[in-house]
Amino acid sequence: xxxxxxxxxxxxxxxxxEKPYFEELVQFVRAEYASQTVYPAGSNIFxxxxxxxxxxxxxVIIGQDPYHGEGQANGLCFSVNDGVQxxxxxRNIFKEINADLGTPIPTSGNLDRWAEQGVLLLNSTLxxxxxxxxxxxxxxxxxxxxxxxxxxxxxKSGVVYMLWGAYAQKKGAIVDCTSNxxxxxxxxxxxxxxxxxxxxxxxxxxxxxxLSVGKTPIKW
Numbered sequence: 001x002x003x004x005x006x007x008x009x010x011x012x013x014x015x016x017x018e019k020p021y022f023e024e025l026v027q028f029v030r031a032e033y034a035s036q037t038v039y040p041a042g043s044n045i046f047x048x049x050x051x052x053x054x055x056x057x058x059x060v061i062i063g064q065d066p067y068h069g070e071g072q073a074n075g076l077c078f079s080v081n082d083g084v085q086x087x088x089x090x091r092n093i094f095k096e097i098n099a100d101l102g103t104p105i106p107t108s109g110n111l112d113r114w115a116e117q118g119v120l121l122l123n124s125t126l127x128x129x130x131x132x133x134x135x136x137x138x139x140x141x142x143x144x145x146x147x148x149x150x151x152x153x154x155x156k157s158g159v160v161y162m163l164w165g166a167y168a169q170k171k172g173a174i175v176d177c178t179s180n181x182x183x184x185x186x187x188x189x190x191x192x193x194x195x196x197x198x199x200x201x202x203x204x205x206x207x208x209x210x211l212s213v214g215k216t217p218i219k220w
Contacts, residue, residue, distance in 0.1 A: 009049045009148075012155070016147045025140030029127055037130035039066050040073040047075025048122045049148070051115035057152060058118035058215055059160040059206055062168040065125035068133055076121035078188075079111035092188040092197065097220045100201045117218050122148060124171055142171075150174050158213040160206040164188055164197060181209040 003010065003017050016022055029045075032038050040047070063077025067087060074081050078090050086094070086109045094105045111121055124145050129135035149171060152159065157179035163172040165187030175182055185200035186192040207217035 005046045006050045008053045021140045028139045040075045044075030052120045056118045057120050060120045061162045063123040066128045068128045077123040080109040082108045082110050088190045089188040092193045100203045
């Protein structure tokens with residue numbers, strides 16, 4: 001079926017789009033958008049892939065599902081649009097970057113600037129019903145995003161995977177640790193950040209690794 005998505009990803013993921021589960025997923029998502037308030041906007045469902053083509057991927061950050069509050073989700077995990085108050089997890093990410101690299105906490109939580117440098121900000125589930133966390137889990141998105149991770153792992157080496165929390169670590173288990181850098185820590189949520197996210201120094205570790213494999217570091 002025809003899916004509007006970055007052409008390079010479209011070619012790589014073409015087998016997924018032909019599978020019965022994906023057709024069922026599309027029907028479910030269309031019905032949800034037609035009858036419910038769903039985030040992000042339909043044009044932003046595949047934004048993580050659109051903003052970061054396969055050739056450009058240097059870092060992968062895996063989230064769970066989009067923010068379910070009004071005006072928050074913009075298609076990149078942990079990211080919000082300009083002018084939107086930082087959700088707690090994002091605030092903690094910026095705190096860790098500040099502690100790790102000395103980078104000032106930014107005025108905007110829009111992570112387009114990361115995606116444009118090669119950071120794939122991939123949620124496991126790409127849509128969510130308003131005010132209902134994980135409401136679109138179990139309908140096929142997880143299988144699709146598993147295929148994204150598996151495809152990347154087969155295609156590329158020298159990539160940094162940041163896996164925060166048990167959910168992301170399970171999803172990233174397929175990644176070859178011998179040819180990529182896999183960084184694991186607690187989730188940046190206020191419920192767990194003090195259990196190992198704060199002080200993980202993933203951002204400096206990522207940049208040091210990228211330099212070691214001849215790639216430009218990320219301006220976090």
